[in-house]
Amino acid sequence: MAYRNVTRCICHSRSFEEIKEYAKEQGISSVEKLQERKYCSSGCGLCSPYVEMVLETGETEFTPGAYYRKKKTS
Structure with missing residues (x-):
């Protein structure tokens, strides 16, 4: 079965590329700060x-699941 890669925040319709650029522009380095905004x-x-x-x-x-696989190997 082929899976589609995870590339965006569905609820806010923003790609991870957009999120990365926004975080860089705003000097944000945590998910919590992005959530607050x-x-x-x-x-x-x-x-x-x-x-x-x-x-x-x-x-x-x-x-899909990359985060969880990373945690297991860390």
């Missing part, structure tokens, strides 16, 4: 671990 991750929250990875790595596309 209602920019992303403040709806259902399913993208929160991926947004955390965007902020940590700069990557903007992830395989």
